[in-house]
Amino acid sequence: MFSFLDMINHYLGYVNLNVKLKNRIYTILGVFGVIYLLYVSVRWIQNGFALRGSLILLVAVILAYFSVMNIFYYFTEKQAPLDISPKIEKALGKTLGGADPTHEGMQQTREQRGNSLLNGANIPANGYFDSKKILPGKVAVSAEQSSNIAQLANQLQQMQLMTPNYGGLGSRELAQQLEKTKKPVYAIGLGVNIPYFELQQDGQQMIVYAGMNQAQKAPMGKITTVGLQPIEDVYDKVRLYLANVILVGGPYMEMGRNEPIEKQAPYTIRVQLAYEREHKSQQRQTDTTLMSHPNVPKTDPTHDAPTSRMKRYH
Known part of the structure; x- marks a missing residue:
């Protein structure tokens, strides 16, 4: 038998x-x-x-x-x-010499922290911004920039700053989560924080640079919208700052006929932008100019100023 x-x-x-x-x-x-x-x-x-x-x-x-x-x-x-x-x-x-469950739990917690987004209790690498003045931005990525993102993802994994292991979930747990949420589960979770990033302006284009550090920065994408506004409509009316840049995408699980199956997706970036109204600095410059010319009537410079379109952000 x-x-x-x-x-x-x-x-x-x-x-x-x-x-x-x-x-x-x-x-x-x-x-x-x-x-x-x-x-x-x-x-x-x-x-x-x-x-x-x-x-x-x-x-x-x-x-x-x-x-x-x-x-x-x-x-x-x-x-x-x-x-x-x-x-x-x-x-x-x-x-049999396996990992202690308590130690495993602590390790899994550290990995989840490494693979999770920064929330309001943490300060991103670029500093802290008022959450009321932060908007999501959309990014267009070229083929060369996509290659830079993939290279950065490999570096993060080699430096153990990213662990694409689905948060330690097994096949059964993944299947239960997929059936419950009906959404794909990514190996890196909601995303991974990038160590260094900055925003550079090139004419009317706002380019996102990122990397392991300032010396290894590379272009990762071009900002196309801020909130609901095209970048061409707002770049000269507000000052924009990168509040946060995270790495997203990569391998993911979705439910097949009988069990979860893994598929591949390219890594990309997701950004949040902080803004400051440009007309504040213009008002200060106007006040200084008026004070230096005594023959000019001292009227309120903001009285006849046109309404800025960025008031919709407040």
């Missing part, structure tokens, strides 16, 4: 099957193996070898339990009752 199961396992290795389908086949073969062990144990006990038959029976019962667990996992969507797999996993991790 065991030779037959080994032969089936051997020949299945030659066939390129879906992992879940192959596990279903193994589960069915395992059920036949358990039935055979039960038969052998009963025959041993009937022939007067109670001790040996009882040991085989005990092994058959244990294997039957795990076969039932596999049937729940691979053939149904229900949670198996009395599932002791997590306890066995922790016990084997300790006895």
Whole structure:
């Protein structure tokens, strides 16, 4: 019987099957193996070898339990009752030299922090800006700039500043998350902070430069919109600053027919821009000019000033 199961396992290795389908086949073969062990144990006990038959029976019962667990996992969507797999996993991790669960949890927390966006409690690399004056920006990326982003992603991974491991989630957890959210799950999560970035103006174009540091900066994209406004409409009316730049994209998981499948997407960047109204500095310059000419009536310079389109941002 065991030779037959080994032969089936051997020949299945030659066939390129879906992992879940192959596990279903193994589960069915395992059920036949358990039935055979039960038969052998009963025959041993009937022939007067109670001790040996009882040991085989005990092994058959244990294997039957795990076969039932596999049937729940691979053939149904229900949670198996009395599932002791997590306890066995922790016990084997300790006895076989695996990582301590507490240490694993701390490591996973560090990785998630490394792969997560900076929130309001943290200060990005470019300093702190008033959240009321920060707008999202859209970025257009050329082929050369896309290559620069991919190179930066490799550097971040080599320096262990980025861990594309889906937050340590296994296939089962990924499947549950995909079924719940109906959205792809990226290997780097919501994004990774870039160590250095700056904004440079080239005529009417605003170019995002980024890299591991200032010496290794490279162009990563061109700002096309700020909030809902095209960059051509606002670049000369407000001062723009890069509040944050994050790396997004890369490999991701989406739900296939039976299980999660991994697909590849290019890395790109997402930006947030802080703005300051340009007319404030213009007003100060006007006040200084008026004070230096005593013959000019001292009227309010802002009284007849046209309304700025950037008031919609306030």
